[in-house]
Amino acid sequence: MIEITNIHKSFGDNLVLDGIDATFEPGKVSLIIGGSGSGKSTLLKCIVGLHQPNEGKVFFDGQEFTRMDFEEKVPIRKEIGMLFQNSALFDSMTVEQNLIFTLDMFTEMSKSEKIDRANFCLERVNLAGKNKLFPSELSGGMKKRVGIARAIAMSPKYLFCDEPNSGLDPATSILIDELIQDLTEEYNSTTIVVTHDMNSVMGIGAYILFLFKGQKYWEGSNQDMLKSDNKELNEFVFASPLMKAARDTMKR
Numbered sequence: 001m002i003e004i005t006n007i008h009k010s011f012g013d014n015l016v017l018d019g020i021d022a023t024f025e026p027g028k029v030s031l032i033i034g035g036s037g038s039g040k041s042t043l044l045k046c047i048v049g050l051h052q053p054n055e056g057k058v059f060f061d062g063q064e065f066t067r068m069d070f071e072e073k074v075p076i077r078k079e080i081g082m083l084f085q086n087s088a089l090f091d092s093m094t095v096e097q098n099l100i101f102t103l104d105m106f107t108e109m110s111k112s113e114k115i116d117r118a119n120f121c122l123e124r125v126n127l128a129g130k131n132k133l134f135p136s137e138l139s140g141g142m143k144k145r146v147g148i149a150r151a152i153a154m155s156p157k158y159l160f161c162d163e164p165n166s167g168l169d170p171a172t173s174i175l176i177d178e179l180i181q182d183l184t185e186e187y188n189s190t191t192i193v194v195t196h197d198m199n200s201v202m203g204i205g206a207y208i209l210f211l212f213k214g215q216k217y218w219e220g221s222n223q224d225m226l227k228s229d230n231k232e233l234n235e236f237v238f239a240s241p242l243m244k245a246a247r248d249t250m251k252r
Contacts, residue, residue, distance in 0.1 A: 034211035081156030
């Protein structure tokens with residue numbers, strides 16, 4: 001479980017996050033949604049420790065992450081898997097080398113054990129046999145799956161995904177969503193996904209946190225969202241005809 005309380009973050013005079021509270025439960029996919037500039041990615045970076053909040057606390061299973069020094073954070077960071085928006089693969093490394101890089105940093109595995117783990121993770125994301133390819137030889141969807149394979153290499157207790165469907169076609173986006181859902185259940189991970197993809201919201205949104213101008217304006221499940229009368233949430237979510245149709249169907 002991850003809990004955040006009263007998170008504030010400013011960059012100079014620009015207040016980006018204004019007192020965010022939320023609880024993210026294990027075994028569920030939690031989504032952070034909101035318009036551009038609402039603070040979604042900044043909040044994610046505050047949770048994982050890439051940004052230090054100006055005020056507020058982040059707890060990983062009751063441990064106050066924000067008060068820890070670098071060395072104290074290492075055990076928790078070993079339990080974190082992160083999928084970045086652009087996959088963040090090393091172009092000069094093969095797929096296999098990209099996965100083993102994480103294992104080199106955080107484990108004492110032998111070389112053969114690392115290769116076995118890399119093979120297992122690639123099989124898990126349906127990329128068996130792609131070990132020796134370089135990122136330049138992969139499609140966008142394959143890069144995302146390699147990124148997910150690397151994120152789960154350490155059997156993460158906490159899984160973070162920043163815009164995992166960015167730049168992907170609808171069919172591939174659904175496959176990525178299903179994979180994230182399956183892995184969350186398999187590892188009982190506390191999974192947090194930043195997204196603007198409404199298909200993801202409706203498909204895997206067990207818990208949704210909606211940010212508006214740096215504040216928490218709404219929280220609930222995707223089914224709760226369809227029945228919400230929150231003005232700002234409705235203007236954001238139901239901007240597309242598809243989402244309007246889904247809401248109208250629910251109300252019948």
